[in-house]
Amino acid sequence: MVSAVLGRTGFGKIRRWRGLPVPGSIRARYTLLSVTLSIIFLTTVGASLDAAIRYKVQADAFDLNKSVAGQWSAAVRNGTVPRTIPTQAPVDLVQVVNAEGHVTQASRSLSGRAPLSDVRPPPDDRFQNITECGPVTGCAMLMAIRVSPAPDSPVVYAGMIEPSILTTSELDFGIAAAALPVAALVGWMTWSMLGRTLRPVQTICARMSEITGTDLSLRVPLPPGRDEITMLAHTANQTLARLETAVKQQRRFASDASHELRSPIAALRVRLEEALTYPDDVDPRETIRAALSTTDRLEAIVGDLLVLARLRAAEPVPPEPVDLAALAREAATGRVNAVPVRVRASGRVPVNGSRIRLIRIVENLVGNAQRHADSGVEVTVEAVGSEAVLAVTDDGAGIARKDRERVFGRFTRLEDARRRDRSGSGLGLAISREIAEAHNGTLAVEDSPRGARFVLRLPLVEDEILPPPSSGTS
Numbered sequence: 001m002v003s004a005v006l007g008r009t010g011f012g013k014i015r016r017w018r019g020l021p022v023p024g025s026i027r028a029r030y031t032l033l034s035v036t037l038s039i040i041f042l043t044t045v046g047a048s049l050d051a052a053i054r055y056k057v058q059a060d061a062f063d064l065n066k067s068v069a070g071q072w073s074a075a076v077r078n079g080t081v082p083r084t085i086p087t088q089a090p091v092d093l094v095q096v097v098n099a100e101g102h103v104t105q106a107s108r109s110l111s112g113r114a115p116l117s118d119v120r121p122p123p124d125d126r127f128q129n130i131t132e133c134g135p136v137t138g139c140a141m142l143m144a145i146r147v148s149p150a151p152d153s154p155v156v157y158a159g160m161i162e163p164s165i166l167t168t169s170e171l172d173f174g175i176a177a178a179a180l181p182v183a184a185l186v187g188w189m190t191w192s193m194l195g196r197t198l199r200p201v202q203t204i205c206a207r208m209s210e211i212t213g214t215d216l217s218l219r220v221p222l223p224p225g226r227d228e229i230t231m232l233a234h235t236a237n238q239t240l241a242r243l244e245t246a247v248k249q250q251r252r253f254a255s256d257a258s259h260e261l262r263s264p265i266a267a268l269r270v271r272l273e274e275a276l277t278y279p280d281d282v283d284p285r286e287t288i289r290a291a292l293s294t295t296d297r298l299e300a301i302v303g304d305l306l307v308l309a310r311l312r313a314a315e316p317v318p319p320e321p322v323d324l325a326a327l328a329r330e331a332a333t334g335r336v337n338a339v340p341v342r343v344r345a346s347g348r349v350p351v352n353g354s355r356i357r358l359i360r361i362v363e364n365l366v367g368n369a370q371r372h373a374d375s376g377v378e379v380t381v382e383a384v385g386s387e388a389v390l391a392v393t394d395d396g397a398g399i400a401r402k403d404r405e406r407v408f409g410r411f412t413r414l415e416d417a418r419r420r421d422r423s424g425s426g427l428g429l430a431i432s433r434e435i436a437e438a439h440n441g442t443l444a445v446e447d448s449p450r451g452a453r454f455v456l457r458l459p460l461v462e463d464e465i466l467p468p469p470s471s472g473t474s
Contacts, residue, residue, distance in 0.1 A: 027194045035187040042179040050171055057163055058141070062129045064091055065143035069158035072096065073145045076154060081105050090160045093140055099152040116142055116157045123149035131162065139167065200229050204236060216244035253410055261301060268294040304427035321461065322358055324349040324388050325381040331362040332379060339370045345381035349388045351458045353439040361435050361443070364428040365392040365454050372396035372452060388460045394451040404445040408433045
């Protein structure tokens with residue numbers, strides 16, 4: 001299944017970079033990179049080693065030649081040089097050449113041969129390293145020593161055939177033969193290490209490919225350790241959990257919305273079918289009034305659904321300074337109901353946000369309190385520390401502690417609410433909490449001696465625009 005996923009997504013294919021083929025796999029790319037870098041490194045080290053070895057061989061050869069040439073130079077001065085000079089490998093080339101350029105003594109291998117070189121060191125520089133190449137002896141590394149500073153001084157040549165390590169590619173091939181297995185070993189180790197490292201990623205890909213929209217309960221396995229891949233798996237599981245929760249909420253929301261819309265639509269259909277089937281037994285005005293009432297409820301539900309959708313989409317609303325106390329007075333004044341509303345606020349309580357959305361919270365809370373109050377509703381607005389606090393309290397039956405969070409769910413209507421008001425959509429408190437959270441605030445049900453107490457808390461801002469109004473009660 002992993003290969004199928006890789007094939008569909010294009011992973012693992014050969015890509016091109018500046019016209020050159022580049023493996024698409026991270027494992028292959030980094031293996032290729034490690035092998036390339038190791039070859040570059042080994043080539044540099046090998047070249048340095050090659051140069052060092054060649055220099056060492058040359059230096060040792062010339063030192064040995066100098067030692068032998070010095071011995072026979074002293075023998076020439078003492079007059080103790082035989083006509084055939086005995087030699088010992090590897091310095092087996094020795095000649096003594098007089099000032100006229102004639103060979104007077106030589107080693108057995110050079111008997112009857114011409115001088116090895118025509119180089120004659122000057123009196124002020126009696127020692128010279130030279131390399132001479134001839135048709136018979138090949139290339140020879142020689143030390144030329146002038147026996148004395150005198151003009152007619154003979155010259156002693158001592159040397160050896162140039163070692164094969166300096167004349168052939170044996171050393172280069174040997175270093176390359178040692179470097180290539182090292183580069184191959186580096187590539188194999190990199191491939192194996194990356195394979196073990198990326199194996200959890202393949203497992204994550206395989207598990208992710210098994211997850212479908214119908215089943216979001218699967219999770220990717222968490223590899224051992226605390227590295228980046230473990231963090232990736234943990235983040236993927238958190239994302240899957242949020243996605244599962246969101247999908248469940250969406251499905252539940254769609255189901256609840258369908259249920260809430262189906263009831264008024266069914267009632268409207270029954271009314272209309274009854275009027276169509278029994279036109280003589282149905283009052284047209286009553287049917288129209290009932291249809292309009294049902295339509296009003298449908299319109300309210302759809303309007304609330306649109307508000308929730310906009311809130312969930314996080315549509316930006318330009319913030320503005322808003323006086324929460326003024327909003328409370330405005331909401332209380334606009335409510336035409338038998339249950340009176342009293343507002344208690346001392347001065348301005350400024351917050352930053354959308355005036356339209358904030359007044360919707362206050363209207364929802366006040367309207368909800370009026371529907372459940374027995375004799376009155378009290379709204380208090382005050383600044384507490386760094387928070388603006390608005391509390392709406394009624395003197396009704398209150399809300400059981402076990403239902404204090406449930407009332408903020410979508411389409412949640414307690415039994416008392418259904419009995420008092422059948423036209424509600426069950427979305428008012430859900431919308432109010434969404435708006436509060438969008439303003440970095442909270443909305444909750446708190447304890448009250450009697451009835452229900454809804455408390456809105458929003459961040460307080462500095463009031464630098466208008467002077468505080470006089471205290472009053474509405």
